[in-house]
Amino acid sequence: MEDILNHAPCGFLTLSEQGNILAINQTLLNILGYELDEVIGKNINDILSVPARIFYQLYFIPLIKADKPVEEMYISLQSEKGEEIPVLINANQRKDSHLIDCVLVKMNKRNEYENELLIAKKKAESALSAKRKANKELEIALHKLEMKQKELIELNKENDKYKSETQMELHLAKNIQETSLTEPIVSERLQIEAYYKASSELSGDMYGFYTINPNQYGIIILDVMGHGISSALITMSLQSLFQRLILKGMRADVIFKELDNHLNRLFRKNEETWHYCTAIYLFIDTERKTIEYINAGHPPGLWQNNKGEQYELTSTSPPIGSFTDLTFKRKTLSYTKGGRLLLYTDGVVDPYDAHLLTSLLKNNSGVPLTKFKNKLLKLIKEEENGFHKNDDQCFILIDLKGGVDTESVTL
Structure with missing residues (x-):
């Protein structure tokens, strides 16, 4: 690395497509407290904080894969001593070699924190003055409160009635939402099972699988x-x-573009209510023995062929509704001798425990689908913890009577 770049007043590193560190300047090494040989060849996740790893997977990678530059993205690094270091990162991918060049600028929020302390002090002084004044008015207020006690009791009764009616309405809405879920499919060429559990009365997770014709099936799972x-x-x-779009047999990219347009229209006039949605869609043709898919920022789908070989259906684009003018790229897999697919939302397992799902698949390749579903539910129950116990849970299992090959082609 050139000496000027090596000692530049900002961090610099070059990553491979897989996120491995190929080059890093001395400035960034000094910030992190590492020697050069300790980081070269390592994955960038090794120098990211835990929250930053999730942010890197959900936003950084999809932007790079979509040939978009990463501009002023706020993440945190983790030094050799375990300290979190906030930085702004700018990055883009070289078109000739697909290497990713990143510039990192260390952020110093000391002045901001000092200003916040001064503001907090002024608020405390103002609150103290207001408290003295309030004490003088308290006696008058107490008298008024006694007069209003009877009225308050009546209002509480009305509130209890309202809460009861609201609970009934929420329960009805939950039943309607669950009724819209599709039933399991069993045919000569495939079998589909699913699971759905809302963290509260209503859920942001949803799935659907539909028979387009006797040889074609559309399968989607999403998380708002x-x-x-x-x-x-x-x-x-x-x-x-x-x-409606799936049953018409529309292409995967057309379906995702319509969903993206729908979300952008919903929040065009009110950014404060903006929501995005991760999703993965499969179009299975059992006659041609192909699986076409798009993954929009969703946890990777997993499949395993009859030989026990596994493959991840990784993200091909950012989440739906996250940016305007998104392009959704389809990928296609071919299969011949039988295999099993698993699609799930992030409430099923901690992202860093996804290996539990791959192990469960590998160790139960010959188990019938309904029995495997029970094993997966048992795993979810055992792994329930603070990360996802309050999140919606949803997954889809698919057995193909013809397995998936290791080759994939981007259309």
């Missing part, structure tokens, strides 16, 4: 940001749209 009523309303509006 957050959970609860707002996410559920958006999920149901997307469900009616993707069901």
Whole structure:
């Protein structure tokens, strides 16, 4: 590396397509506290904090894969001593070699924190003055409160009635949402099972699988940001749209573009209510023995052929609704001798425990699908923890009576 770049006032590194560190300047090494031979060849995840690793997978990689530059993305590094170092990162991919060049600028928020302390001090002084004044008015207020006690009791009764009615409405809405879920499919060429559990009354997760014709099937699973009523309303509006498009046999990229346009229209006039959605869609043709798919920022789908070989259906684009004018690229897999696919939302397992799913698949390749579903539910229950116990849970299992080859072709 040239001496000027090596000692530049900002960090610099070059990554491979897989995220391995190929070059790093001395400035960034000094910030992190590492020697050159300790990081060269390592994956960038080794120098990212845990939250930054998730952000890197969900936003950085999809932007790079979509040939978009990463501009002023705020992430945090982890030094050799385990300290978090906030930085702004700018990056783009070289078109000739697909190497990723990154510039990192260390952020110093000391002044901001000092200003916040001064503001907090002024607020505390103001609150103290207001408290003295409030004490003088308290006696008058207490008298008024006694007069209003009877009225408050009546209002509480009305509130309890309202809460009871609201709970009934939410329960009805939950039943409607669950009714819209598709039933298992069993045919000569494939079998599909699914699982769905809302963290509250309503869920931001949704799935659907549809028989387009006797040889073609459309399968989708999606996760709207957050959970609860707002996410559920958006999920149901997307469900009616993707069901209509899938049953018409529309291409995967057309379906995702329509869903993306729908979300952008919903929040065009109110960015404060903006929601994005991760999703993965499979178009299975059992006669041609092909699987066409798109993954929009969703946890990777997993498949395993009859030889136990596994492959991840990784993200091919950013989440739906995250940016305008998104392009969705399709990929196609071919299969011949039988295989099993697993699609799931991020509430099923911690992203860093995804290896548990691959191990479960590998160790139960010959187990019938319904029995394997029970094993997966048992694993989810055992692994339930603070990360996802309050998140929606949803997965789809697919057995193909013809397995998936290792070659994939981007269309």
